[in-house]
Amino acid sequence: GAVVSQHPSRVICKSGTSVKIECRSLDFQATTMFWYRQFPKQSLMLMATSNEGSKATYEQGVEKDKFLINHASLTLSTLTVTSAHPEDSSFYICSAPRTPSGDYNEQFFGPGTRLTVL
């Protein structure tokens, strides 16, 4: 199946610093990528939709100036958490849809990034 990588897998940072998370589709091109956040014992929450060559679309309640998204190429999207605070500590997961046969968009997930802000 398709592979999506995410880097780093785990990061610990001090409050007020910025953290960049990369999401790459390794064997297919992704014009769209999704960024999710998952708090313990909760479901995935869509944060934003990253579109190659255009601005990201943010979900209601997600601060676009705090969570900067750049979809620089057809295989790379980055999420930067600016001025991180302890409440931003979470599991961040990216996904990229691929339509193998045109029937549906199966989403392939990256392994996730565990962010801990001290």
Next chain:
Amino acid sequence: GQNIDQPTEMTATEGAIVQINCTYQTSGFNGLFWYQQHAGEAPTFLSYNVLDGLEEKGRFSSFLSRSKGYSYLLLKELQMKDSASYLCAVSDSNYQLIWGAGTKLIIKP
């Protein structure tokens, strides 16, 4: 609003069968997905249903009734490694995935 409901937690015995239900109310429907997620890991794809009926894939089967807004995931011959959360997600009219909160499945020996 859009809503996906599934039980929070279920317990089953190794070797047995378990059915995890999912009901949904969404603006449009372009298919229903089931994903498995082990603790601390990203979800992995299990199944996709867009037409009514049963889709079987090895030990796992998924059923859909669009008129009832209902799906279930059936796991047979349960193994300890099946202990995980099972997420139901519906693709709405904009092909955006709406996620359920997940069902934590606990397998006992």
